[in-house]
Amino acid sequence: MRSLVTLALICLLVTPAVCGPGVAGARTAPATTDATAPGTSIHAVYPNPVASGDTGEFVVLDVSDGTALGRYTLSDGQSRATLPNETVTGTVVVTAAPEAVRPLVDHPVVGLAGHPELANSGEQLRLTRDGRTVDSVRYTDASEGEIGVVSGSAIRWRPLGRTDRPVVTARGGTVRAFTLPDAPGTPLGPLRAADDRLLLAGYTLSSERVADALVRAKDRGARVRVLLEGEPVGERTRAEARTLDRLVEAGVEVRLLSGPRARYRYHHAKYAVADDRAVVLTENWKPAGTGGNSSRGWGVVTGQSSVVDGLATTFRDDTGWQDATAWDSYRRGRQFERGERAVGSYPQQFEPTAVTVERTELLVTPDNAQRRLVETLDDADRRIAVVQPTVGGWDEPLLRALRRAAKRGVEVRLLLSDAWYVREENTRTVERFREWAERTDTPLSARVAEPAGRYEKIHAKGAVVDDRVVVGSLNWNEQAATENREVVLLLHGTEVASYYGRVFDADWQGGTGDLPLELLGIGLGVGILAVLAVRRVDFGEK
The missing domain is CATH 3.30.870.10 (Endonuclease Chain A)
Incomplete structure (x- = not known):
């Protein structure tokens, strides 16, 4: 099933999932790197929401201070979407369904025009700035209701909404x-x-x-x-x-x-x-x-x-x-x-x-x-x-x-x-x-x-x-x-x-x-x- 992509951050990104860390996918090296955009990266993906029709998909971005989102696009290799022309800082949520996503997250939500598709069975997602790849993440087999958090070179899947509390x-x-x-x-x-x-x-x-x-x-x-x-x-x-x-x-x-x-x-x-x-x-x-x-x-x-x-x-x-x-x-x-x-x-x-x-x-x-x-x-x-x-x-x-x-x-x-x-x-x-x-x-x-x-x-x-x-x-x-x-x-x-x-x-x-x-x-x-x-x-x- 394919559906809308959203960019989002979840309130609290959690601990290892059921029976230990679920690892599927990896951060891939960008073909070319934009050195003028340090710290801008894909933090997590949520391709398979519980909602019918996969309404409320999202991807999580970490961005550096004062980042102009309008210079970025998100692509799955077949289609792409330009991010809205807003200046943001930190971790943000961009989504084509902001009303559906806001109750699920604890960070700013920005609406996304256009919708490259994400497959539940797997996808490679690229974040580009002025045509140059800033970050690229590949995931596979997204379970329903789980968010894939990028951890180094791997993606760890866990149920959306779990806490990640320190001792x-x-x-x-x-x-x-x-x-x-x-x-x-x-x-x-x-x-x-x-x-x-x-x-x-x-x-x-x-x-x-x-x-x-x-x-x-x-x-x-x-x-x-x-x-x-x-x-x-x-x-x-x-x-x-x-x-x-x-x-x-x-x-x-x-x-x-x-x-x-x-x-x-x-x-x-x-x-x-x-x-x-x-x-x-x-x-x-x-x-x-x-x-x-x-x-x-x-x-x-x-x-x-x-x-x-x-x-x-x-x-x-x-x-x-x-x-x-x-x-x-x-x-x-x-x-x-x-x-x-x-x-x-x-x-x-x-x-x-x-x-x-x-x-x-x-x-x-x-x-x-x-x-x-x-x-x-x-x-x-x-x-x-x-x-x-x-x-x-x-x-x-x-x-x-x-x-x-x-x-x-x-x-x-x-x-x-x-x-x-x-x-x-x-x-x-x-x-x-x-x-x-x-x-x-x-x-x-x-x-x-x-x-x-x-x-x-x-x-x-x-x-x-x-x-x-x-x-x-x-x-x-x-x-x-x-x-x-x-x-x-x-x-x-x-x-x-x-x-x-x-x-x-x-x-x-x-x-x-x-x-x-x-x-x-x-x-x-x-x-x-x-x-x-x-x-x-x-x-x-x-």
């Missing part, structure tokens, strides 16, 4: 560390005290206690906004639909990321900004998570201003795009599933504790988190203790980093969930790590957790790396790291590492994971068949 760092301070199910009141404290703003981001939200806090904050005059995943695994439950109905009726703004323009596979982040404090945690806003009725989770409450501001900016970016759908529109015509109630009760073993930190880093996916976490693991020289519901493939970056650390002599421990829906998979993973450690004679050990009545299942996604702690929503697999929106804190300091180190040690000792694989397989086969007879299978968030 945000806060120096020093005190944070409140807590665990679940031990301290379900701690993540609610900041929500219950908010009287100015309350921004809550999550995967799902079905907790009545959380809804109460949101409604009361709204009644106190706070601006209350909620952002959730639109298509959670296993479908949305009736209990959650009732909760969201109640929030909207109370005047709370509820949006869900969904639809053909969705920038992320899942909005899986779990955090809240309440006035000048923030909560970042591993658990969902539901009874099984923040309600303390089921899962082992980790969390942090922080008042570090740069972290709080960074989370507020992330929330604003994620609610300000065309994939953020109002709840009323989203729910129209949908049916919701009957969910299962979490009603467990567990003893408090770890009390919330204020701990000092030397530095806190706010990481998000797919923008920067995996790269920074791999660097952190590669920097370890004493210990790495990782707790996860389950992990990804053997050769994915984070798991390779664990094995590299073990080869350096770092003590590596990996604790995985015993939940019925991942136990068999996790048992195989544990066995593979053990076999590798024996073969390579490295200090790496792995276990499937045994809760022993202290919680129902592992849902925490954290790590202690020397004197650093990882807390957040990121499951350690490539899809989550490169396709999802996730939020993670990397906390530096001996006190915070000591707190979560004690939690990890207790959970590690709670289960041996030493049953032979054959016996586990027999038991699991019988157990899973019995469970499937009476409950709905849901391999999503529990």
